[in-house]
Amino acid sequence: MELRSNFERGSSRWATRRAQWRALGLSDEDMxxxxxxxxxxxxxxxxxxxxxxxxxxxxxxxxxxxxxxxxxxxxxxxxxxxxxxxxxxxxxxxxxxxxxxxxxxxxxxxxxxxxxxxxxxxxxxxxxxxxxxxxxxxxxxxxxxxxxCGTFRGEHCDIEDVFLAAGHVAQGRLGIDELTEMSEQAVRxxxxxxxxxxxxxxxxxxxxxxxxxxxxxxxxxxxxxxxxxxxxxxxxxxxxxxxxxxxxxxxxxxxxxxxxxxxxxxxxxxxxxxxxxxxxxxxxxxxxxxxxxxxxxxxxxxxxxxxxxxxxxxxxxxxxxxxxxxxxxxxxxxxxxxxxxxxxxxxxxxAGVAVAEPDVIRPLGDPMGRQPTVVVVRGSLAPATGIVKLAVAEKRRLSFEGTAVVYESPEDALAGLRNGEVREGHVLVLRGQGPKGSPGMGMASRPVFALDGAGLTGKVAVVTDGQLSGLVNKGIVVGEVSPEAADGGPLALVENGDRIAIDVAARTVDLVVPEEVLAERRAGSVRAQDGTRGWLALYRSAVRPLQEGAVLRAR
CATH class of the missing domain: 3.40.50.2300 (Response regulator)
Incomplete structure (x- = not known):
């Protein structure tokens, strides 16, 4: 069999490989x-x-x-x-x-x-x-x-339960002792x-x-x-x-x-x-x-x-x-x-596959729910894409219009929530978390879980260019907005008090601000440099937008 790993006997490549691999215990037959x-x-x-x-x-x-x-x-x-x-x-x-x-x-x-x-x-x-x-x-x-996984007080407990519960601790709705006990049981x-x-x-x-x-x-x-x-x-x-x-x-x-x-x-x-x-x-x-x-x-x-x-x-x-x-x-x-x-x-x-439990994995004619659970949205705030994750048989409200409160980091958003800046009717905007902005794509789930801990799920929406938990999202959350703020997306132009309209059923997310106002903001915007060095700086210089998979390509 012709293999690309083999080289002509007597060549320098063959000889040096043989010397290396013989020392590892390989035989000539192995090679x-x-x-x-x-x-x-x-x-x-x-x-x-x-x-x-x-x-x-x-x-x-x-x-x-x-x-x-x-x-x-x-x-x-x-x-x-x-x-x-x-x-x-x-x-x-x-x-x-x-x-x-x-x-x-x-x-x-x-x-x-x-x-x-x-x-x-x-x-x-x-x-x-x-x-x-x-x-x-x-x-x-x-x-x-x-x-x-384990159990906590008779209920199933896994790592994502711990992650979600930490958001409740941050808002004083769960004790640190309970969270500690959960963290000891979640992974077995x-x-x-x-x-x-x-x-x-x-x-x-x-x-x-x-x-x-x-x-x-x-x-x-x-x-x-x-x-x-x-x-x-x-x-x-x-x-x-x-x-x-x-x-x-x-x-x-x-x-x-x-x-x-x-x-x-x-x-x-x-x-x-x-x-x-x-x-x-x-x-x-x-x-x-x-x-x-x-x-x-x-x-x-x-x-x-x-x-x-x-x-x-x-x-x-x-x-x-x-x-x-x-x-x-x-x-x-x-x-x-x-x-x-x-x-x-x-x-x-x-041809030979059978479904052992059709109540767990349903046929097409008898599904668990009727609406999609991974929903791509577009609009003036997400001209390329945004993504919403819904639970099966979702019962929560699927549209939301409110005023923006804008944060540049999850820590700032958490502080704003603690200080009472985020209230019912707001759309929490968390930007600068995309592949270029973070760089590398920051996790935006902590503020989402903290909103749940504060009893604001469904009362406050979230829009972010950051990454969200693959397991749990609460309320109306539009993630991975693209183009991201750091790549000149409209998310960079949002200011406190702007109106944002989200309609998951219609698959839209829009910034309700006149275009002439946005043009003025765009003309006056300056992109700050954060001094990132090393691998993340190299990543930022080569990463492509999310709709291209955020792959790396040389410029």
């Missing part, structure tokens, strides 16, 4: 085999990655048994709850793209033949898909599972957040796109099913090298349409929108993901309601059949001709 990168984001900083070293060893054994050689490749390992502390929260999204480039440098630099990517926390799965699309070498993404082992947040949503997206093995998402971390998936993936990636099956054979426009339908059906994280667009950009697939969400919004109802979107747990969702069952229920709408990493079409894969 002729498919060489697979086992991409591992292990880290002691976050529980979501704490099991991956063992997973990597298991994967390498499977690759060897299949006739290949596995090389473990380490990357950065961002965790929202850990790495959002510094850089105004900007290291989170920026780490996604750092990971992509990290993978490229290791895998493309060494000219390895394939990748087996161990996905865990929020940014790893999209980064692995982006790297696969960019490098276009045989790749299998292996979602490595969700964490077990390794893996990603247990609700239908960004991590589980993106793990499911990997399967919907055809880049993870069928029937492997979601999965409990360290369960027998997860270990079997790792072993199967090790065998399959070696086969893919021999077959020449590559990511761009899988990541077609039709595959992205299927993934969008699945996100709508599971009421997935709003962060899937930018991540899917980023994957499409790296795979050079001509797809406008926001337009796909708009196209399918009224066609694909929510078929499941996993916490916090509804009553079911991720364990119940997995037992009902997981991603495969959702795809089965969506089968009449899907592009069944798309090819998956198995080499078979999606239609062939779904």
């Amino acid at each position: 002729e085999k498919p060489k697979i990168a086992v991409v591992n984001s292990s880290s002691d900083l976050a529980i979501c990655y704490s099991h991956l070293d063992q997973v990597a060893r298991w994967a390498k054994e499977a690759i060897r048994a299949a006739g290949g050689v596995g090389f473990e490749v380490r990357t950065t390992a961002p965790s929202d709850f850990i790495h959002s502390a510094g850089g105004r929260g900007g290291y989170i999204l920026a780490s996604r793209d750092l990971m992509v480039n990290d993978i490229e440098a290791a895998v493309e630099g060494a000219l390895l033949d394939g990748m087996l990517c161990l996905a865990s926390c929020d940014k790893t799965a999209p980064a692995h898909l982006m790297a696969a699309g960019r490098l276009d070498i045989p790749t299998v993404v292996v979602p490595c599972g969700y964490q077990p 082992g390794p893996g990603v957040c247990a609700g239908m947040g960004t991590a589980n949503s993106m793990h499911i997206v990997c399967e919907a796109l055809g880049m993870a093995l069928p029937g492997t998402t979601p999965v409990a971390a360290n369960s027998p099913k997860m270990w079997q998936a790792v072993e199967d993936a090790g065998y399959r990636v070696v086969e893919m090298v021999r077959e020449g099956l590559k990511p761009r054979d899988v990541l077609t426009p039709a595959a992205f349409a299927n993934a969008v339908m699945v996100v709508l059906a599971i009421s997935g994280s709003i962060n899937c929108v930018k991540h899917l667009q980023a994957v499409a950009a790296e795979a050079e697939s001509d797809v406008d993901v926001c337009r796909l969400f708009e196209r399918y919004a009224d066609e694909v109802p929510p078929l499941s309601a996993v916490r916090p979107n509804g009553p079911h747990s991720i364990e119940q969702f997995e037992a009902a059949g997981g991603a495969a069952a959702v795809l089965k229920q969506l089968e009449p709408l899907l592009h069944r001709e798309t090819v998956t990493i198995t080499g078979r079409t999606l239609g062939e894969t779904l």
